[in-house]
Amino acid sequence: xxxxxxxxxxxxxxxxxxxxxxxxxxxxxxxxxxxxxxxxxxxxxxxxxxxxxxxxxxxxxxxxxxxxxxxxxxxxxxxxxxxxxxxxxxxx
Amino acid sequence: xxxxxxxxxxxxxxxxxxxxxxxxxxxxxxxxxxxxxxxxxxxxxxxxxxxxxxxxxxxxxxxxxxxxxxxxxxxxxxxxxxxxxxxxxxxxxxxxxxxxxxxxxxxxxxxxxxxxxxxxxxxxxxxxxxxxxxxxxxxxxxxxxxxxxxxxxxxxxxxxxxxxxxxxxxxxxxxxxxxxxxxxxxxxxxxxxxxxxxxxxxxxxxxxxxxxxxxxxxxxxxxxxxxxxxxxxxxxxxxxxxxxxxxxxxxxxxxxxxxxxxxxxxxxxxxxxxxxxxxxxxxxxxxxxxxxxxxxxxxxxxxxxxxxxxxxxxxxxxxxxxxxxxxxxxxxxxxxxxxxxxxxxxxxxxxxxxxxxxxxxxxxxxxxxxxxxxxxxxxxxxxxxxxxxxxxxxxxxxxxxxxxxxxxxxxxxxxxxxxxxxxxxxxxxxxxxxxxxxxxxxxxxxxxxxxxxxxxxxxxxxxxxxxxxxxxxxxxxxxxxxxxxxxxxxxxxxxxxxxxxxxxxxxxxxxxxxxxxxxxxxxxxxxxxxxxxxxxxxxxxxxxxxxxxxxxxxxxxxxxxxxxxxxxxxxxxxxxxxxxxxxxxxxxxxx
Numbered sequence: 001x002x003x004x005x006x007x008x009x010x011x012x013x014x015x016x017x018x019x020x021x022x023x024x025x026x027x028x029x030x031x032x033x034x035x036x037x038x039x040x041x042x043x044x045x046x047x048x049x050x051x052x053x054x055x056x057x058x059x060x061x062x063x064x065x066x067x068x069x070x071x072x073x074x075x076x077x078x079x080x081x082x083x084x085x086x087x088x089x090x091x092x
Numbered sequence: 093x094x095x096x097x098x099x100x101x102x103x104x105x106x107x108x109x110x111x112x113x114x115x116x117x118x119x120x121x122x123x124x125x126x127x128x129x130x131x132x133x134x135x136x137x138x139x140x141x142x143x144x145x146x147x148x149x150x151x152x153x154x155x156x157x158x159x160x161x162x163x164x165x166x167x168x169x170x171x172x173x174x175x176x177x178x179x180x181x182x183x184x185x186x187x188x189x190x191x192x193x194x195x196x197x198x199x200x201x202x203x204x205x206x207x208x209x210x211x212x213x214x215x216x217x218x219x220x221x222x223x224x225x226x227x228x229x230x231x232x233x234x235x236x237x238x239x240x241x242x243x244x245x246x247x248x249x250x251x252x253x254x255x256x257x258x259x260x261x262x263x264x265x266x267x268x269x270x271x272x273x274x275x276x277x278x279x280x281x282x283x284x285x286x287x288x289x290x291x292x293x294x295x296x297x298x299x300x301x302x303x304x305x306x307x308x309x310x311x312x313x314x315x316x317x318x319x320x321x322x323x324x325x326x327x328x329x330x331x332x333x334x335x336x337x338x339x340x341x342x343x344x345x346x347x348x349x350x351x352x353x354x355x356x357x358x359x360x361x362x363x364x365x366x367x368x369x370x371x372x373x374x375x376x377x378x379x380x381x382x383x384x385x386x387x388x389x390x391x392x393x394x395x396x397x398x399x400x401x402x403x404x405x406x407x408x409x410x411x412x413x414x415x416x417x418x419x420x421x422x423x424x425x426x427x428x429x430x431x432x433x434x435x436x437x438x439x440x441x442x443x444x445x446x447x448x449x450x451x452x453x454x455x456x457x458x459x460x461x462x463x464x465x466x467x468x469x470x471x472x473x474x475x476x477x478x479x480x481x482x483x484x485x486x487x488x489x490x491x492x493x494x495x496x497x498x499x500x501x502x503x504x505x506x507x508x509x510x511x512x513x514x515x516x517x518x519x520x521x522x523x524x525x526x527x528x529x530x531x532x533x534x535x536x537x538x539x540x541x542x543x544x545x546x547x548x549x550x551x552x553x554x555x556x557x558x559x560x561x562x563x564x565x566x567x568x569x570x571x572x573x574x575x576x577x578x579x580x581x582x583x584x585x586x587x588x589x590x591x592x593x594x595x596x597x598x599x600x601x602x603x604x605x606x607x608x609x610x611x612x613x614x615x616x617x618x619x620x621x622x623x624x625x626x627x628x629x630x631x632x633x634x635x636x637x638x639x640x641x642x643x644x645x646x647x648x649x650x651x652x653x654x655x656x657x658x659x660x661x662x663x664x665x666x667x668x669x670x671x672x673x674x675x676x677x678x679x680x681x682x683x
Contacts (some may be wrong), residue, residue, distance in 0.1 A: 018672055025181055032177050038171045041341050044163075048331070053303035054313025059331045062166035063158075063389040066297060067173045067382050073615035074180045082368060085674055092366040092674040 017088040019040060028073050036066040093204050095492035099238050102496040103503060106276055107253055110507070113272060114257030114265045120542075122540050125262030126193040127362045132267055134369040138376025140270035141360045143277065143504070143621050144382060144512035145172075145351075147223075148230025151277060151505035154385075156477030158392030159399075161334035162322075165392070167343040172380060173385055174344070175351025183352060184361040186588045188370035189671045193362060194516070195355040195580065196524040199343045202587040203595045204664055206335030206529050211602050213520045215579045216355045221553070222355075224513040228558025230506035237421050237482060238499035250507060251555040258511045258518075259547045263363060266511045273504035278383055280501025284485050284494055285387045288394045291488055298390035318393055321400055326439050330393065335654075336626065342637030349643055350573030353581030355520075356512040367674040373382030395480035398487055403473060404437040408456035411435070414486040418479060419459055422447050425474035426458045429465050440469025447474055510554065518547035571613055575633070578605035578642025586650060591668045593650060596657040601650025 039047055044058030054059050085091035119125040132140070150172075158165035166408050190198055195216060200209025228247050237247025257265040283607040289301035293314060306317050319329040328334050335343075351357065360377075361370040402412055408426055418424045425447035443463035450460045482502075485494045522543035527534060534542070579602045586593040586601075613635045616624040626632050633641065670676075 014669065014673055021672075028181060029177075032174065036174050037341060037344065040166060041337060041344065042172055045210065053300070054315055055303040056304060056315070056331055059163060059166075059315070062163065062301070063169050064302075064386050066170050067378075067386055069175055070177045071378050071382060073177055074371070074378060077181055078368070078371045078375055081371065085368070090673050090675045092368055092676070 035069040098496035111413040119262035127263040134373035141377035142380035143270040143274035143508035147509040148506035155391035156480035159396040162330040171347025174348040178352040183504040185371040225557035234502040271510040278506040280497040302390040346639035349577035353576035424475040438471040521546040574639030577639035578609040582646040597650040597654030601646040605646030
């Protein structure tokens with residue numbers, strides 16, 4: 001894939017903006033994966049030995065926690081992207 | 093006032109509200125019909141998206157699924173919420189920047205091909221009709237259970253209401269009625285949940301209640317108590333699952349990716365003013381959805397605890413009145429296999445099939461059944477999972493207005509989703525098939541008329557499927573998510589992130605993902621249902637989760653084909669550059 005190649009149409013700012021966006025996306029999607037598939041599924045048995053109130057921890061992640069993390073991820077992305085867009089003067 | 097009168101009043105008021113909104117927000121142009129004029133506030137759109145997304149199944153069945161599946165039910169909770177992260181981060185802002193009216197619009201333009209557009213339309217129509225039949229059925233069921241109207245009449249009334257606001261108002265009418273419907277449904281869902289949580293744990297917040305101690309002096313938490321009660325009766329512990337880890341993993345992922353690829357959800361993000369609003373709107377949608385989705389596991393667990401407590405080891409002659417009442421609706425049944433007059437609730441089916449009453453009553457007063465008893469199980473109680481939501485207000489002795497609220501809420505959930513689906517079906521016919529493919533010369537006015545005719549036709553088909561549900565409807569819900577995950581999602585994702593993905597690659601990918609997933613589900617669900625067991629599954633993945641493999645096949649084939657065929661034209665690369673940058677989104681425009 002030649003996605004990062006500079007073409008005639010894209011400016012330097014647009015390329016840096018896009019690279020920064022991709023880096024942010026990769027790290028947020030990693031958290032997305034870790035809290036749902038990681039904590040809620042793959043490592044559930046291990047986490048279930050700890051508890052959060054009356055919830056076994058792995059079970060909590062699967063039925064409550066991952067959803068809260070999802071919300072936080074989206075709003076973090078909203079705020080962070082706005083900053084990145086302003087930095088490169090590309091906001092809408 | 094008796095409960096029945098209250099139900100008529102509540103349902104009557106909400107229906108008049110929806111019709112009032114529809115008349116106030118009539119659509120005058122194609123842009124208003126397809127994307128509500130493109131100026132919807134992101135929070136309002138988030139609320140409409142939540143109502144659009146939460147169907148009759150979320151409202152009526154989810155808590156019950158969780159109650160009976162325990163940990164295994166987590167696949168739905170994570171799967172149906174995690175997809176919004178993918179939408180907000182990977183698709184929505186770019187599709188909004190692209191700024192046209194439909195999902196096939198994006199695929200057809202980005203892959204510079206009418207064939208790609210038509211493939212996308214086929215996927216969309218198939219996914220949406222599978223989904224909508226269930227909604228219409230849901231409307232009929234709510235009517236028949238709460239209002240003593242038969243299912244056919246209920247579906248026809250529902251069709252009439254949806255007709256008024258979807259055909260008149262298009263996306264504009266739908267958006268504002270969905271906002272009203274969200275308020276009705278969330279209020280109806282939360283009120284009994286607060287009562288129930290307070291009753292069982294002494295804490296009114298259900299999300300906290302589920303992690304608290306039971307207020308019976310036992311010192312056990314709700315989940316510990318539920319585990320021990322169920323294990324004593326011979327069930328799997330509530331917090332343990334019976335599905336394999338790979339299956340849980342794949343079903344969750346297929347539901348997430350499928351959610352992100354569902355056209356009626358994506359299209360909601362075309363209605364906000366800016367690309368950054370699309371991100372914000374997805375966040376708000378998830379907050380509104382999470383309110384219900386984090387409450388559902390609590391309702392499921394409380395309901396199960398309450399149910400076992402009130403039913404198991406109780407003589408039929410002494411059981412609370414909710415039991416005989418819902419017995420009449422076929423949601424509960426008791427077959428006294430050992431003749432002791434006491435109900436034993438154990439694992440396994442009490443008898444074959446769903447209850448068929450003989451019309452006579454037995455020695456304890458229970459309705460007798462003509463079903464063949466299941467000799468392999470000591471279970472004597474038949475429970476429909478929907479009981480956990482529908483009968484909760486009665487099981488917990490809540491006042492009549494709460495029951496009336498439930499009826500209005502269930503209808504709001506079913507109608508809002510049905511309307512959203514009808515809209516994507518009608519716009520894909522009038523806009524993608526007529527305007528963009530087969531009749532490019534039609535005027536905007538005729539296009540709007542065509543959209544209205546298509547919506548009317550789609551309502552009739554959906555109503556027919558609701559009244560005469562083909563046996564396969566319940567079996568193929570997995571289709572909708574699996575197909576969205578394996579066909580539309582990869583095509584849209586690569587369209588944004590892989591500049592070098594070309595027409596040949598995208599079409600080959602969509603077709604192969606679709607054919608693989610379709611055949612796998614078709615084989616196990618319809619052709620050879622007996623073989624639908626873990627030993628026969630590919631890598632131990634059930635038909636519900638197979639969309640993940642279909643998606644991987646789509647990506648693999650698309651990338652392979654794209655690498656050996658002609659590269660993407662320069663103007664398309666320029667298009668991709670422009671959708672990646674938020675500046676200059678403007679309003680959704682005709683092309």
